[in-house]
Amino acid sequence: MSRETVLKDNAFLVSETDSKGNIIFANEEFCNVAEYTLEELLGQPHNMVRHPDMPHAAFKDLWETVKSNEVWQGYVKNKTKNGGFYWVHATVYPYKNSNGEQCYMSCRRKPSYQAIEDAQALYRTMR
Amino acid sequence: MLQKLALGKKLSLIAGLGMLSLIIITVVTYRGLASIGSELEEIAEYQIPLNKTITELGIDILEEEIITLELVIASKDVHSSQFKQLEEDIDKLEHATDKKLKEAEHLAKRAIDHSHDPKVKVQYESFLQNLLTLEKEQASFEKLIQTYEKHVEAGKDTTHDFEELHHELKSMDKLVVSLALKMENLLEASTLQAEHDEEDIIKKFLIVVGVSFVLLTLLSMLIIGNVLSSIKSLNSGLKKMFGFLNEETDTLELIKSTSGDEIGQLAKIVNENILKLKSDVEIDRKVMDEARIVIGKVNVGLFNERIESKSSSASLNSLISEINNMIDTSYSNLTILSESLLSLGNAQYDKEIPRVEGITGLTAALLSGTKVTQSTINDVIALIDNSNKRLSFSAQDLSDSAVRLSNSSNEQAAALEQTAAAIEEVTATISHSSESSAKMAQYAKNVTNSSKVGVELANKTSVSMDDLSKEVNTINEAITIIDQIAFQTNILSLNAAVEAATAGEAGKGFAVVAQEVRNLAARSAEAANEIKSLVESANSKAMEGKTVAAQMIEGFNELDENITTTITLIDDVANSSKEQEKVMVQINETVNSLDQATQNNANLSNNISSMAKTTQDLTAQLQGVIDSTSFDENSKKRVCDTSKIFDFAQFKAEHVVFKNDYFAKCQAGKDVHVQGSHECGLGKWMKENENEAYAQTPQWEELKSVHDRVHHMVQDVTNLYRDDYDNGQIISVTENLEKNIDKVFKALDDLREVNCDIEFKNRGAS
Numbered sequence: 100m101s102r103e104t105v106l107k108d109n110a111f112l113v114s115e116t117d118s119k120g121n122i123i124f125a126n127e128e129f130c131n132v133a134e135y136t137l138e139e140l141l142g143q144p145h146n147m148v149r150h151p152d153m154p155h156a157a158f159k160d161l162w163e164t165v166k167s168n169e170v171w172q173g174y175v176k177n178k179t180k181n182g183g184f185y186w187v188h189a190t191v192y193p194y195k196n197s198n199g200e201q202c203y204m205s206c207r208r209k210p211s212y213q214a215i216e217d218a219q220a221l222y223r224t225m226r
Numbered sequence: 227m228l229q230k231l232a233l234g235k236k237l238s239l240i241a242g243l244g245m246l247s248l249i250i251i252t253v254v255t256y257r258g259l260a261s262i263g264s265e266l267e268e269i270a271e272y273q274i275p276l277n278k279t280i281t282e283l284g285i286d287i288l289e290e291e292i293i294t295l296e297l298v299i300a301s302k303d304v305h306s307s308q309f310k311q312l313e314e315d316i317d318k319l320e321h322a323t324d325k326k327l328k329e330a331e332h333l334a335k336r337a338i339d340h341s342h343d344p345k346v347k348v349q350y351e352s353f354l355q356n357l358l359t360l361e362k363e364q365a366s367f368e369k370l371i372q373t374y375e376k377h378v379e380a381g382k383d384t385t386h387d388f389e390e391l392h393h394e395l396k397s398m399d400k401l402v403v404s405l406a407l408k409m410e411n412l413l414e415a416s417t418l419q420a421e422h423d424e425e426d427i428i429k430k431f432l433i434v435v436g437v438s439f440v441l442l443t444l445l446s447m448l449i450i451g452n453v454l455s456s457i458k459s460l461n462s463g464l465k466k467m468f469g470f471l472n473e474e475t476d477t478l479e480l481i482k483s484t485s486g487d488e489i490g491q492l493a494k495i496v497n498e499n500i501l502k503l504k505s506d507v508e509i510d511r512k513v514m515d516e517a518r519i520v521i522g523k524v525n526v527g528l529f530n531e532r533i534e535s536k537s538s539s540a541s542l543n544s545l546i547s548e549i550n551n552m553i554d555t556s557y558s559n560l561t562i563l564s565e566s567l568l569s570l571g572n573a574q575y576d577k578e579i580p581r582v583e584g585i586t587g588l589t590a591a592l593l594s595g596t597k598v599t600q601s602t603i604n605d606v607i608a609l610i611d612n613s614n615k616r617l618s619f620s621a622q623d624l625s626d627s628a629v630r631l632s633n634s635s636n637e638q639a640a641a642l643e644q645t646a647a648a649i650e651e652v653t654a655t656i657s658h659s660s661e662s663s664a665k666m667a668q669y670a671k672n673v674t675n676s677s678k679v680g681v682e683l684a685n686k687t688s689v690s691m692d693d694l695s696k697e698v699n700t701i702n703e704a705i706t707i708i709d710q711i712a713f714q715t716n717i718l719s720l721n722a723a724v725e726a727a728t729a730g731e732a733g734k735g736f737a738v739v740a741q742e743v744r745n746l747a748a749r750s751a752e753a754a755n756e757i758k759s760l761v762e763s764a765n766s767k768a769m770e771g772k773t774v775a776a777q778m779i780e781g782f783n784e785l786d787e788n789i790t791t792t793i794t795l796i797d798d799v800a801n802s803s804k805e806q807e808k809v810m811v812q813i814n815e816t817v818n819s820l821d822q823a824t825q826n827n828a829n830l831s832n833n834i835s836s837m838a839k840t841t842q843d844l845t846a847q848l849q850g851v852i853d854s855t856s857f858d859e860n861s862k863k864r865v866c867d868t869s870k871i872f873d874f875a876q877f878k879a880e881h882v883v884f885k886n887d888y889f890a891k892c893q894a895g896k897d898v899h900v901q902g903s904h905e906c907g908l909g910k911w912m913k914e915n916e917n918e919a920y921a922q923t924p925q926w927e928e929l930k931s932v933h934d935r936v937h938h939m940v941q942d943v944t945n946l947y948r949d950d951y952d953n954g955q956i957i958s959v960t961e962n963l964e965k966n967i968d969k970v971f972k973a974l975d976d977l978r979e980v981n982c983d984i985e986f987k988n989r990g991a992s
Contacts, residue, residue: 109897111945115955126949170962172935190938194958204958206942 102183104132105209112187112207117200120145120162129207134180150178154225165193165203174210174218186215233487236449243445247438254434258427265420268346272337273416276353277409279330283360284402286323291395293319294371298388301378313375320368327361346412353408360401367394456489463493467500470507478504506538513537517549529557558582559589566596573855575604581968586960587889591882594967598882601861601975602875608861609868611852618845625838628831635828642821649817653810660803663796670789670796677782677789684782688775694768701761705754712750719744864978866985874974877908881936881967888940892947900944903937920981929973932966939963 106112112132115124122140130137133148140147149158153176164171171191178184187207196202210218231239293316300309334354341347374387463481470478478500481493513535520531532550537543559582569577579597582590722740726733865871884906891898903909912930915921939959946956 109945111949113946113949113951113955170935170939170966172931172938188938190935190942192958192962194954194961197954202958204955206945206959208938208941208945 102181104179104183104185106132106185106187106207108209110207110209113204114140114145115202115204116145117202120203123202132179132185133177134183139180148177148179150176150184152176152184152222152226154222156225157222161191165191168193174214175207176218176222186210186218188214230486233453233489236452236487240442240446240449243442244438247434247442250434251431251438254430255427258423258430261423262420262427265416265423268337268340269413269416269420272333272340273409273413276330276333276337277406277413279326279333280402280405280409283323283326283330284399284406286319286326287395287398287402290316290319290323290367291399294391294395297371297374298384301384304379304381316371320364320371323364324361327357327364331357331361346415349408349412353405353412356401356405356408360398360405363394363398363401367391367398370394452485453487453489456485456487456493460489460493460496463496463500467496467503471503478507509535510537510539510542513542513546517546520553521549524553524556529553529560559585559593563592563596566593566600570596570600570603575600575607575855575857576859577856581965584957584961586957586964588886590964590967591886594882594964594971595879597968597971598875598878601878601971602871604858604861605865605871605875607852607855607857608859609865609871610848611857612862612865614845614848614852618842618849621838621841621845625835625842628835628838632828632831632835635824635831639821639824639828642817642824646814646817646821649810649814653807653814656803656806656810660800660807663800663803667793667796667800670793674786674789677785681779681782684775684778687778688772691768691772691775695765695772698761698765698768702758702765705757705761709751709754709758712747712754715747715750716744719747860979864975864982866982867978870978870981873911874978877911877974878971880907881970885936885940885963885967888944892944894947894950896944896948898941898944898948900937900941903934906937908933919984920977923977923980925973925976925980929970929977932969932973936963936966936970939966 110128110132111126112129113124113126114122114129117123122143122145125133125135125137125140127137130140133140135148146158157173157175161171161173170193171189173189175187175189176184177187188210189205189207192204192206194202194204293312297309297312297316300306300312303309331354334350334357338347338350338354341350370387370391374384374391377384377387459481463479466475466479469475480497480500485493513533516535517533520533523529523531532553533546537546562580562582566577566579569575579593579600582593585593719740722743723737726737726740729736884901888898888900904913912921912926912933920926939962942959943956943963946959
């Protein structure tokens with residue numbers, strides 16, 4: 100079984116993508132947990148951190164929600180560069196940057212143990 | 227003259243003088259060093275190599291001597307390998323010596339060519355002569371050695387040869403020593419010359435350096451003094467300018483400068499800038515004054531003016547445009563808010579308060595607070611509307627009831643009057659029956675006496691009946707005798723008839739008599755039977771009479787008892803009547819008070835009727851007021867539960883305050899833990915009510931989801947502040963947060979509506 104990274108209690112992982120889902124910003128904590136450097140992430144599609152256990156429907160829902168200019172919230176399992184994984188409670192905000200371009204910002208915090216269990220059970224049924 | 231020179235030229239003057247001094251020093255030093263150099267070159271390139279070669283030649287010649295001696299010693303055996311070896315060695319040495327001699331000659335010739343000093347040249351030429359002599363000697367030595375070798379090999383006497391060789395070698399030694407001495411003299415002379423030249427150079431060098439130093443110092447002091455005075459005047463000018471810029475002084479003075487150098491030009495540029503600054507500052511002050519006026523107006527709520535003047539500073543212009551934008555934004559936001567509040571003031575509660583994009587914090591709180599107020603007012607009015615309509619119906623009912631009450635009160639009053647009259651009659655009847663009962667008591671006493679007489683009579687009757695019964699028995703006995711007589715008579719008649727029949731014709735008459743007797747007997751028996759039955763009947767009648775008498779006694783006794791009872795009863799009746807009389811008086815009083823109450827009722831019902839009318843008027847008036855307001859008709863769908871109106875309004879307000887409180891705590895580097903969605907009033911209420919019917923609806927799930935989201939988003943805002951993110955990133959969250967707070971408001975309204983639907987259905991079903 101691959102290694103799980105458990106987030107710190109007040110961890111705050113932030114990343115931003117353009118309208119196509121390519122990473123345009125990631126904070127240090129996100130890079131550290133994902134085990135990538137910022138240079139490795141920039142310009143890459145955000146699904147490079149997607150874990151195969153995540154059902155496609157979850158991301159379909161995410162993109163449909165944010166593209167209709169609504170906030171999406173959910174529990175997400177991501178993979179790390181070295182094949183590990185970590186769970187986050189993500190909130191994805193649609194917004195327009197100062198140039199008027201559509202961008203998305205994801206703020207992630209540590210989920211509760213119970214929430215991870217529930218999400219795992221739900222995603223198992225969705226796969 | 228010096229002042230007019232440019233700073234570069236002044237500095238160039240110093241530098242030029244310095245350079246000149248340097249050149250002079252260099253030339254003097256160079257020349258001195260060149261002569262020392264040529265002397266050293268002489269020494270290094272000619273004299274030392276020559277000296278070295280001569281020394282080596284000396285060594286070679288010494289070696290030649292040694293090998294010659296060894297050869298002489300080895301000549302005892304000319305065929306020995308040692309001899310042969312020495313022959314070869316001496317050949318090699320001769321070659322080397324020849325080579326060195328040539329080298330020395332070559333060097334000496336070059337030294338002669340190189341040398342400019344005729345004295346030295348002569349010395350070199352003499353040296354060369356000696357060298358040539360040495361060469362000749364060497365050649366003769368070689369011949370001698372060859373001769374010697376031949377002689378030795380030939381076995382001839384070699385004593386003479388040896389002496390010649392010895393002599394030759396000695397003379398060569400002498401020559402080498404004289405050459406070495408000559409070389410030493412030359413070296414000494416060259417060294418002395420070099421020392422002399424060195425002293426000469428140092429003297430010249432010191433003189434030139436001293437003169438240059440004095441000249442340079444004088445010139446530098448002059449120029450530095452000149453530059454310093456220019457810098458001082460520039461410095462004081464700049465100080466004044468900065469004093470003005472820092473608003474320490476109000477006046478700007480130009481720098482007085484006469485110098486034509488760069489500092490003077492700098493002062494000119496500064497002066498030009500001072501002039502420009504003066505005009506810029508004046509413009510900026512104008513702009514600032516205007517800004518102050520505009521901001522002053524904005525502070526008291528006048529948003530009509532904008533800062534129109536333009537500064538020459540781009541950053542100030544950008545600040546002004548930001549201020550103008552701020553005024554525009556505040557103006558439009560406050561206008562929306564003011565219009566919304568005025569709509570509330572004008573009782574237009576259904577006017578939708580628009581969602582303003584891009585605002586958050588306190589501004590958004592003002593707007594959402596107004597929305598909460600509007601929604602609560604709508605709910606309250608809808609509630610009042612509902613209640614008032616119901617009150618209006620009730621007032622109508624009350625009015626109708628009051629009329630009915632009034633009518634029935636009047637009827638009741640009439641009935642009571644009749645009752646009162648009836649009561650009077652009853653009372654009269656009762657007192658009459660009271661009197662009657664007294665009479666009845668008297669009569670009863672009389673009846674008692676009569677019954678006593680009756681008893682006595684009955685007793686007498688009973689005795690008579692007993693006597694009669696005895697007499698009847700006696701009669702019965704007599705009748706029995708008669709009956710027996712009649713029976714015997716009949717038997718006798720029958721015997722007589724039989725006898726008469728036996729007697730035939732004779733007996734015919736007798737038979738007739740017998741028959742007659744027999745009839746008589748039958749008639750006697752018959753009569754006796756009749757008497758008997760009569761007596762029995764008399765007896766039974768007597769018995770009956772006795773029974774009757776007994777019954778009569780009993781009856782009289784009963785009568786007596788009854789009369790006693792009756793008397794008691796009559797007494798009771800008399801007493802009761804008296805009681806009844808009293809009761810009737812009370813009833814009468816009661817009826818009278820009933821009558822009064824009824825009259826009061828009638829009055830009251832009139833009052834109620836008029837009050838109900840007033841209420842109706844008031845409800846109509848209130849309805850008029852409600853109807854004149856325009857409120858959100860949808861509110862009616864959700865006001866079935868009064869407590870929820872105020873609870874939910876509180877939940878809404880709570881979240882506006884919640885957001886504001888945490889926004890106020892936001893600070894870079896500060897970790898803020900935001901209250902979880904289950905910890906707030908709404909969260910606790912949801913936990914307590916999760917089993918209610920309305921909690922099993924999609925509206926409940928929506929409320930839960932958006933409520934959770936709002937708490938998470940506030941946490942995200944504090945985290946973004948903590949980690950010092952850009953405004954753009956923070957605003958991307960706060961904007962979405964405001965949208966979601968609106969969604970919580972809507973979800974709360976929807977939940978109340980669905981709750982009312984459920985309650986309505988339940989009421990319909992029950």
